[in-house]
Amino acid sequence: MKNNSDQKNKREHSWDGIEEYNNPLPRWWLWTFYITIFWSLVYIVIYPSIPFINLASQGLIGYDSRKSLEQEIDKHNKINSEIIDSIKNNSLYYILNDNTLTQFANSGGAALFRTFCSQCHGAGAAGSKGYPNLLDDDWLWGGDVESIYQTILHGIRSDKDDETRYSEMPQFKDILEKNQIQTLTEYVLFLSQKDSNQLNFSLEGQQLFQENCIGCHGENGLGNSEFGAPNLTDKIWLYGGNKKSIQNTINYSHFGMMPAWDGRLDDVQIKQLAIYVFLLGGGNYSKAQQ
Amino acid sequence: MVNTFSSSLYSSRQPIFPKRVYGQFRNWKWCIMVFTLSIYYFTPWIRFDRGPNLPNQAVLVDLAGRRFYMFWIEIWPHEFFFVAGLLIMAGIGLFFFTSLFGRAWCGYSCPQTVWVDLFILVERWVEGDRNARIKLWRKALDWNKAILRLTKWLIWLIISVLTGGAWVFYYTDAPKLASDLVSLSVPPIALFSIATLTFTTFIFGGFMREQVCIYMCPWPRIQSSMMDENSLTIGYRYWRGEPRGKLKKNFRSLGDCIDCSACVNVCPMGIDIRDGNQMECISCALCIDACNNIMDRIGKPYNLIGYFGLNDEKRERSGKTPYSVWHHILTFRIVLYMLIWGFIGFALLFALFIRPDLEMSVYPIRNPLLVTMSDGSVRNIYELKLFNKLPTTQTFQLNVSNPISTIEIDTSGKFSNIISVPADSIQTKKVFLTAPKNSLAAKIDKTEITFWVNNIKSKKRIYAKSYFNGINQ
Numbered sequence: 006m007k008n009n010s011d012q013k014n015k016r017e018h019s020w021d022g023i024e025e026y027n028n029p030l031p032r033w034w035l036w037t038f039y040i041t042i043f044w045s046l047v048y049i050v051i052y053p054s055i056p057f058i059n060l061a062s063q064g065l066i067g068y069d070s071r072k073s074l075e076q077e078i079d080k081h082n083k084i085n086s087e088i089i090d091s092i093k094n095n096s097l098y099y100i101l102n103d104n105t106l107t108q109f110a111n112s113g114g115a116a117l118f119r120t121f122c123s124q125c126h127g128a129g130a131a132g133s134k135g136y137p138n139l140l141d142d143d144w145l146w147g148g149d150v151e152s153i154y155q156t157i158l159h160g161i162r163s164d165k166d167d168e169t170r171y172s173e174m175p176q177f178k179d180i181l182e183k184n185q186i187q188t189l190t191e192y193v194l195f196l197s198q199k200d201s202n203q204l205n206f207s208l209e210g211q212q213l214f215q216e217n218c219i220g221c222h223g224e225n226g227l228g229n230s231e232f233g234a235p236n237l238t239d240k241i242w243l244y245g246g247n248k249k250s251i252q253n254t255i256n257y258s259h260f261g262m263m264p265a266w267d268g269r270l271d272d273v274q275i276k277q278l279a280i281y282v283f284l285l286g287g288g289n290y291s292k293a294q295q
Numbered sequence: 296m297v298n299t300f301s302s303s304l305y306s307s308r309q310p311i312f313p314k315r316v317y318g319q320f321r322n323w324k325w326c327i328m329v330f331t332l333s334i335y336y337f338t339p340w341i342r343f344d345r346g347p348n349l350p351n352q353a354v355l356v357d358l359a360g361r362r363f364y365m366f367w368i369e370i371w372p373h374e375f376f377f378v379a380g381l382l383i384m385a386g387i388g389l390f391f392f393t394s395l396f397g398r399a400w401c402g403y404s405c406p407q408t409v410w411v412d413l414f415i416l417v418e419r420w421v422e423g424d425r426n427a428r429i430k431l432w433r434k435a436l437d438w439n440k441a442i443l444r445l446t447k448w449l450i451w452l453i454i455s456v457l458t459g460g461a462w463v464f465y466y467t468d469a470p471k472l473a474s475d476l477v478s479l480s481v482p483p484i485a486l487f488s489i490a491t492l493t494f495t496t497f498i499f500g501g502f503m504r505e506q507v508c509i510y511m512c513p514w515p516r517i518q519s520s521m522m523d524e525n526s527l528t529i530g531y532r533y534w535r536g537e538p539r540g541k542l543k544k545n546f547r548s549l550g551d552c553i554d555c556s557a558c559v560n561v562c563p564m565g566i567d568i569r570d571g572n573q574m575e576c577i578s579c580a581l582c583i584d585a586c587n588n589i590m591d592r593i594g595k596p597y598n599l600i601g602y603f604g605l606n607d608e609k610r611e612r613s614g615k616t617p618y619s620v621w622h623h624i625l626t627f628r629i630v631l632y633m634l635i636w637g638f639i640g641f642a643l644l645f646a647l648f649i650r651p652d653l654e655m656s657v658y659p660i661r662n663p664l665l666v667t668m669s670d671g672s673v674r675n676i677y678e679l680k681l682f683n684k685l686p687t688t689q690t691f692q693l694n695v696s697n698p699i700s701t702i703e704i705d706t707s708g709k710f711s712n713i714i715s716v717p718a719d720s721i722q723t724k725k726v727f728l729t730a731p732k733n734s735l736a737a738k739i740d741k742t743e744i745t746f747w748v749n750n751i752k753s754k755k756r757i758y759a760k761s762y763f764n765g766i767n768q
Contacts, residue, residue, distance in 0.1 A: 027304075029303055029304055029305050029306035030304065030305050030306075031305070031306065031307075031506060032305045032306060032307045033308065033503075033506070034305075034510065035305050127662070127663075128662060129660070129662030131662065131663035131666070138663075138666065140663070140666040140674075140676070141667060141668050142668050142669050143668075143669040236669065239669035239670065239671075240667055240668070240669060240670065240671040240732075241667065241668075241669050284725075286666065286674065286676060286705075286725075286727050287666075287668075290707065
C-alpha cells in the first residue's frame with residue numbers, strides 16, 4: 006500500500022491514462038527458478054529419463070527400479086533369514102507348535118496362495134465344481150499337514166512328476182447296464198443321506214456297490230485317502246451331489262489334475278503353503294496333537 | 296503522464312538493520328521467546344514413566360511403532376482424529392487471535408519471528424547496534440569485517456544445528472539418540488532431517504527473514520479476511536501525529552510526530568507503520584515501544600502508535616473516549632470463533648475420557664459366505680481384531696451369543712476361545728463358528744449374533760455384533 010502512491014513504482018508505459026504499478030519480484034525468487042531448471046538437467050543426466058525406441062537413456066548412476074526392488078526384497082529376506090532357515094530345517098509339526106513360525110508361514114502362504122492357487126481354488130479357497138473347497142474338513146488325499154504338503158509338492162495326476170498322487174475311477178458305462186447304474190446311483194445317494202431316513206435302499210444296489218466300488222470307496226463308502234477315493238457318506242460332493250450328477254460321475258468318472266509345485270516353488274514356500282491351507286479351517290489335527 | 300523511470304522486473308533485497316528497543320512489548324516478546332524456545336528444545340527430554348513395555352518419553356511421535364505419545368495420552372493410528380481435531384483447533388485459534396489482536400501469531404510466536412529475533416540478537420551482540428551494522432555493511436571487506444561476519448555465521452550455524460537436532464528428538468528416544476549422535480551411529484534419515492532443518496533455519500533466520508513472511512508465507516494473504524474494524528491492530532494515530540515535523544520550540548501547528556524515524560529504525564520488516572495498515576506488518580509491536588520512548592522524552596502522551604481498532608478513529612477524532620476493550624472483544628465474529636473452538640475442545644476431551652482400553656472389531660469373511668462341512672453343519676469364518684491399549688498383556692475369553700443358541704465356537708485342535716493380547720498391540724484371530732446340520736441358524740439366511748470378549752482378570756467385557764449366514768433354502 007505504501008509504495009503504490011510513489012510515482013517511481015509505476016511502469017513507464019501509459020495507455021489512455023491507464024498505468025500499471027511495478028511490483029518487482031525478489032531477485033532470489035528468480036534465482037530459485039533458475040536453480041530448479043538446473044536441477045532438472047542434473048536429474049535428466051543422472052537418472053534414466055529420455056525415451057528412445059527400445060530403451061530410455063540409462064543415467065549416470067545406473068539407477069534401475071527393478072534392481073532397487075530386488076535389493077529391497079533381498080534386504081527383507083536377510084532380515085527374515087533366521088525365521089526362513091528355521092522353517093527350512095524343521096518339520097511341519099514343529100512349525101505348527103511355534104507361534105512365530107506359524108504366523109510367518111501363514112502370512113507368506115496366504116500371499117503364495119493368491120499368486121499360484123487362487124486361479125483354481127478361488128481367492129477365498131472355496132473352490133468350485135471340480136476344484137476342491139479347501140475350507141471344509143473333507144480331504145480326498147488326507148487333511149493332515151503332511152498330506153497337504155505331499156499333495157502340493159507332487160500334485161495330483163501330474164504328468165510332470167513321477168511321485169504324483171494318482172488314481173483313476175473306471176467309466177462304468179462300459180461295465181454296467183443302464184438300469185444297474187440307476188440302481189447304484191440310488192444306493193450312493195442313500196449312503197450320503199442315511200441319517201435323514203428318507204430313502205430306502207435296495208439290496209440290489211448294495212450288492213452292485215459291493216461288487217464294484219468297495220475296492221476304493223470302502224465297504225461303508227467312507228472312501229480312502231490312499232487312493233484319493235472320496236467319502237460318499239458325507240455332504241460334500243466335488244462334482245455335485247444330486248442324482249443326475251452322481252449318475253454322470255459313475256458313467257463317465259471324473260479325475261481332476263493339479264500341477265506339482267516341486268521345482269516351481271522352493272521347499273520353504275511349499276511348507277508355508279501347506280501351513281496356510283492346513284489352517285484355513287478344515288485341517289485334520291489328530292496327528293498334529295501328538 | 297508517461298513516467299520515464301526505467302524499472303526492473305526484479306529487485307534485490309534491501310537489507311534491514313533493526314535497532315535495539317526497550318519497553319513493555321519488547322520485554323513481553325523476550326518472555327515469549329524464552330518460553331517458546333524452551334518448549335521446543337526441552338520437551339523431548341521430559342520423561343514420563345509408562346511401565347516396562349512402553350517408551351518413557353513424555354512427548355514422542357513413534358512413526359515406526361505407529362503411536363503418538365503425549366504424557367498420559369497415547370494415540371493409535373485409528374484415533375488420528377484427535378490430532379486432526381487439535382489441528383482444526385489450532386486453525387480456529389489462529390482465526391480467533393487474528394480477529395482479536397490482528398497478526399498476534401505472526402508478531403509474537405511464529406517460529407520464523409522467534410528465530411529471526413534470536414538471530415538478530417546474535418547479530419547485534421557480534422556486530423553492534425543499527426548504526427554500527429550499517430557502517431560495517433558499507434565498509435569494504437577487511438580482516439575485521441570478515442572476522443565479525445564469520446563469528447556471526449558460526450553462532451547462527453550452531454543455533455541452526457541445535458534447532459535441527461532438537462527436531463529429531465521428538466521422533467525417537469531422546470537420550471539414546473543423543474548418545475548415538477555423539478558416537479555418529481545414527482540412521483541416515485535422522486542426519487538428513489537435521490541437515491535439512493539446519494539449512495532452512497540458517498537461511499530463513501539469517502538471510503531470508505522478512506522475505507519469508509512477505510513472499511513465502513500464505514498466511515499474510517488471507518489474514519485480512521479475519522479482521523474487521525473492531526480488531527485491535529497496531530496503527531499510527533495520524534490524526535494526532537500529522538502534520539509531522541521536527542520538534543522546534545513553540546511551534547504549535549505541528550502534530551505529535553516529530554519524524555524521528557524511531558518506529559522505522561526498529562522495524563524488523565523494514566516498513567513505515569505511518570503508511571497505514573499494510574501486508575508486510577507482522578504486528579510485533581516494537582514500533583509502539585520505540586515511539587512511546589520518544590513520547591516520554593518530548594513529554595507527549597503515549598500511544599501515538601499503539602493498538603486500536605479502525606472504528607476508534609472517528610471517536611478519537613471527535614474527542615470522545617475510544618471504545619472499551621470489551622467492545623472490541625465481544626463481537627459476533629470473535630464469540631463465534633470462541634464457541635467453535637470450545638466446542639471442538641470439549642468434544643475432544645469428551646472423546647478422550649470415554650476412550651476404551653480395549654477395542655474389538657469383527658469382520659465376517661465373505662469369500663465364501665459359508666462353508667458346508669462333511670457332516671452337513673454350516674461354518675462361518677470371522678476375523679477378530681482385539682486392540683489392547685494397556686501396558687500389560689491381557690487375556691480374554693471369547694463367547695458368542697445368539698437368539699437360538701446353536702451356534703458354537705470351534706475350539707478343536709489349535710483353535711481356542713482364549714485370546715491373549717500382548718501389551719499395547721493388536722491381535723488378529725480367525726474365529727470359526729459352526730451351526731449343526733438342520734439347525735435353524737444353518738437353514739435361515741441370516742442370524743444376528745453377538746461376540747462377547749471378557750477380560751478374565753478385570754471381568755470387563757465388550758461386544759460386537761455380526762451376522763451368521765446359513766444356507767438359504
